Amino acid sequence: MDANEIEKVQRTFGKVALKKEAAAAQFYAKLFELDPSLRPLFKTDITKQGEKLMLTLATAVRSLKTPETIKDTVVKMGQRHRGYGVRDKDYDTVAKALLWTLEKNLGTDWTPDVEQAWTKVYLLIAGPMRQAA
């Protein structure tokens, strides 16, 4: 990702992070609307799960200039996700729910180039996760 894309992602994530609890709740609601069969995979409290998701995203967004520093973490996360019963196609459903959540929270800041930059971020995380699984 180039510096311009990284700046766009970091700036827009900063905005969404201001309302991260609401954004996480919207994300899971959308995810389970898109595929209700995913709901039983989540055994822990969904609010706590949302905090973990936002923390992981924050770390990834902070590390975009040095993606190799999070590669190991991402690979291990992918292996754990296989254990949770996550299937390869579920990564596409999560991508849709995540992009939808960002769009909903960013309003007019959600432009085609912001969408493209976020799609790259998702692939950066989900790519090695899927491969490791």
Ligand code: HEM
């Ligand atoms: C960018 C992609 C993703 C990120 C950053 C992410 C992040 C996380 C994190 C941080 C955890 C906490 C436990 C751990 O680290 O192992 C977790 C657990 C979990 N994730 Fe993900 N995840 C991603 C993709 C997915 C996908 C595609 C699914 C499919 C539905 C999924 C379903 C789950 C489930 C079922 C758990 C366990 C929840 C529980 O223990 O109750 N995740 N995820």
